[in-house]
Amino acid sequence: MTTTLIEKEEIEQYKFVPAEVDRTKEFASKLSDALRLGNEFKSKTAMTFMTEDGPKRVETTVWSLTEKYIVLKASVLIPMRSLIDISY
DSSP: OOOEEOOGGGGGGSOBOOOSSOOHHHHHHHHHHHHHHHHHHOOOEEEEEEETTEEEEEEEOOOEEOSSEEEEGGGEEEEGGGEEEEEO
């Protein structure tokens, strides 16, 4: 399956679905690091997540984390259960 790179402004156009494997706990430390990179160094994180239209990838700054969501600029939310991969 091909992953499509999208802009963060396009995220809300897609409907999230859970990834095949819920890796929320596995990604916890990477998400904490991504949050620090975004807040302290304005560094971007690449995240791949699952949507009804297949996997999408975005490169953006993580602004905040909740128990179930990654919060991006303009209060854009990505459900953690939809995450496939994180890199920075």
